[in-house]
Amino acid sequence: xxxxxxxxxxxxxxxxxxxxxxxxxxxxxxxxxxxxxxxxxxxxxxxxxxxxxxxxxxxxxxxxxxxxxxxxxxxxxxxxxxxxxxxxxxxxxxxxxxxxxxxxxxxxxxxxxxxxxxxxxxxxxxxxxxxxxxxxxxxxxxxxxxxxxxxxxxxxxxxxxxxxxxxxxxxxxxxxxxxxxxxxxxxxxxxxxxxxxxxxxxxxxxxxxxxxxxxxxxxxxxxxxxxxxxxxxxxxxxxxxxxxxxxxxxxxxxxxxxxxxxxxxxxxxxxxxxxxxxxxxxxxxxxxxxxxxxxxxxxxxxxxxxxxxxxxxxxxxx
Amino acid sequence: xxxxxxxxxxxxxxxxxxxxxxxxxxxxxxxxxxxxxxxxxxxxxxxxxxxxxxxxxxxxxxxxxxxxxxxxxxxxxxxxxxxxxxxxxxxxxxxxxxxxxxxxxxxxxxxxxxxxxxxxxxxxxxxxxxxxxxxxxxxxxxxxxxxxxxxxxxxxxxxxxxxxxxxxxxxxxxxxxxxxxxxxxxxxxxxxxxxxxxxxxxxxxxxxxxxxxxxxxxxxxxxxxxxxxxxxxxxxxxxxxxxxxxxxxxxxxxxxxxxxxxxxxxxxxxxxxxxxxxxxxxxxxxxxxxxxxxxxxxxxxxxxxxxxxxxxxxxxxx
Numbered sequence: 001x002x003x004x005x006x007x008x009x010x011x012x013x014x015x016x017x018x019x020x021x022x023x024x025x026x027x028x029x030x031x032x033x034x035x036x037x038x039x040x041x042x043x044x045x046x047x048x049x050x051x052x053x054x055x056x057x058x059x060x061x062x063x064x065x066x067x068x069x070x071x072x073x074x075x076x077x078x079x080x081x082x083x084x085x086x087x088x089x090x091x092x093x094x095x096x097x098x099x100x101x102x103x104x105x106x107x108x109x110x111x112x113x114x115x116x117x118x119x120x121x122x123x124x125x126x127x128x129x130x131x132x133x134x135x136x137x138x139x140x141x142x143x144x145x146x147x148x149x150x151x152x153x154x155x156x157x158x159x160x161x162x163x164x165x166x167x168x169x170x171x172x173x174x175x176x177x178x179x180x181x182x183x184x185x186x187x188x189x190x191x192x193x194x195x196x197x198x199x200x201x202x203x204x205x206x207x208x209x210x211x212x213x214x215x216x217x218x219x220x221x222x223x224x225x226x227x228x229x230x231x232x233x234x235x236x237x238x239x240x241x242x243x244x245x246x247x248x249x250x251x252x253x254x255x256x257x258x259x260x261x262x263x264x265x266x267x268x269x270x271x272x273x274x275x276x277x278x279x280x281x282x283x284x285x286x287x288x289x290x291x292x293x294x295x296x297x298x299x300x301x302x303x304x305x306x307x308x309x310x311x312x313x314x315x316x317x318x
Numbered sequence: 319x320x321x322x323x324x325x326x327x328x329x330x331x332x333x334x335x336x337x338x339x340x341x342x343x344x345x346x347x348x349x350x351x352x353x354x355x356x357x358x359x360x361x362x363x364x365x366x367x368x369x370x371x372x373x374x375x376x377x378x379x380x381x382x383x384x385x386x387x388x389x390x391x392x393x394x395x396x397x398x399x400x401x402x403x404x405x406x407x408x409x410x411x412x413x414x415x416x417x418x419x420x421x422x423x424x425x426x427x428x429x430x431x432x433x434x435x436x437x438x439x440x441x442x443x444x445x446x447x448x449x450x451x452x453x454x455x456x457x458x459x460x461x462x463x464x465x466x467x468x469x470x471x472x473x474x475x476x477x478x479x480x481x482x483x484x485x486x487x488x489x490x491x492x493x494x495x496x497x498x499x500x501x502x503x504x505x506x507x508x509x510x511x512x513x514x515x516x517x518x519x520x521x522x523x524x525x526x527x528x529x530x531x532x533x534x535x536x537x538x539x540x541x542x543x544x545x546x547x548x549x550x551x552x553x554x555x556x557x558x559x560x561x562x563x564x565x566x567x568x569x570x571x572x573x574x575x576x577x578x579x580x581x582x583x584x585x586x587x588x589x590x591x592x593x594x595x596x597x598x599x600x601x602x603x604x605x606x607x608x609x610x611x612x613x614x615x616x617x618x619x620x621x622x623x624x625x626x627x628x629x630x631x632x633x634x635x636x
Contacts, residue, residue: 158477160491162502170491183483184480187480192589193564194565246511248511271510272503
């Protein structure tokens with residue numbers, strides 16, 4: 001059931017012993033939202049903790065390292081930035097997929113899997129929504145919360161670069177800086193640090209760059225072999241995904257990443273006028289207008305040819 | 319002579335038949351400030367034009383393409399974002415170096431070469447200052463002005479990424495979006511478009527990457543030969559300059575770029591705790607704490623060894 005902002009605020013007020021869920025392959029927005037929510041709920045005198053459904057990349061440690069562990073039997077389960085229960089990851093989905101009481105999200109493709117869902121599809125990040133909820137709850141936005149929320153505001157907008165940024169995004173960022181968010185250090189961690197391994201991987205991937213539709217579409221591929229050879233980590237690939245769309249003339253950049261189980265995850269990035277979520281929905285994926293994803297459980301060449309057919313259809317219809 | 323904000327506003331009110339100067343190798347901040355100022359002065363009923371002291375990179379054409387040419391004999395000369403008269407470029411310096419009536423700048427290293435100088439060294443961009451002056455002058459910030467000012471706010475902060483960003487920067491960005499700044503399209507042009515040539519140049523430069531001081535210092539080199547071989551343009555090198563500091567463990571990134579006259583321009587980028595302007599001042603250069611530049615009229619190996627000696631001193635003293 002879709003709920004409005006006031007109801008979401010009341011749900012948070014009523015919540016007790018809260019387990020907060022993020023999506024799998026957690027990014028800055030789901031983690032920033034999740035840890036901010038834990039901090040907000042604790043400030044309201046409640047018990048709250050985040051379920052780490054898989055290892056959180058080390059670069060995000062500043063989001064939680066000052067938080068004490070809390071052990072309790074969960075009564076309320078809240079998801080943040082989760083458009084679909086399958087995005088919880090297999091294990092978490094099995095355990096909590098049909099037990100999410102409240103989902104707070106900014107994906108227009110949200111499948112309303114939770115008991116109650118608050119969605120703002122035009123919000124640049126889930127952290128923007130959590131910021132507004134925090135203000136409505138009347139809590140003090142301390143440095144810890146500000147760092148968490150700034151992280152999502154920054155990472156989900158390519159550091160205020162993308163078309164999802166609104167006047168509100170910058171106003172909230174200004175407030176978060178005034179509340180002590182360590183913006184420069186966070187951006188260095190999120191955007192300004194590339195390992196040698198990543199630089200090697202990037203060079204390797206660019207050597208095998210494929211262009212289609214007269215250079216309007218780029219395909220980058222990252223296999224397990226390339227990750228093994230360069231020593232680059234899965235969570236470093238975001239920089240490459242961004243690059244797929246940055247090549248002059250490219251309107252759709254697709255990065256195919258081989259997961260450890262052999263599935264290829266396609267990250268689709270588009271420029272204005274092309275809807276990435278629409279393209280990915282053909283493969284049961286989803287996301288936003290400019291950034292979306294889907295998965296292929298077939299060999300890479302088949303995955304590519306399916307994506308090409310879909311793009312062909314999309315270009316013909318559009 | 320240093321002047322205060324009110325005096326700067328009055329100088330702009332008094333100015334007639336204004337020639338606006340930018341620095342040579344113009345970037346988004348000097349051009350955004352310059353064209354915004356031309357638009358502001360015209361709105362006040364004055365004649366104003368920008369002196370294009372060298373070819374403006376094509377990607378900036380949206381800053382001025384709707385502006386009509388105006389021909390008049392200049393009475394007032396105003397510089398924007400110019401820390402030193404030598405930065406005007408040889409030809410412009412000869413003609414106007416001692417005739418600048420007002421300089422509006424955000425470099426702490428400003429040499430006060432103008433008759434009157436208004437400097438805010440803690441402003442992230444010169445465009446932030448022009449924005450405040452525009453408001454004080456009571457003009458309407460239209461889309462044209464908003465696009466110009468957003469350009470400087472974004473480019474001089476690495477799109478709101480760097481430590482020079484303040485609460486004010488985001489507040490101004492929010493206002494500029496409300497005034498119609500086409501932020502997403504501007505950021506695509508400024509940050510999201512890499513030519514194939516640049517990608518080739520980047521790969522080539524990274525293959526020759528030098529690390530010094532246990533990986534704390536990186537040296538990238540771009541020669542005319544590399545530019546010729548890849549077809550990359552001088553004005554595309556900024557992306558590479560940013561990369562010099564993004565390598566894990568690197569605190570000081572230096573990019574040596576060979577200019578057509580054989581001079582090597584060094585762009586120095588630092589992380590917190592290391593002052594790039596201090597380092598460059600040893601070579602009569604200057605800039606900001608995290609981003610500065612200087613020039614070497616000696617062969618590249620000598621330039622590198624001089625820079626290494628200076629860094630050695632800097633690390634020992636610091």
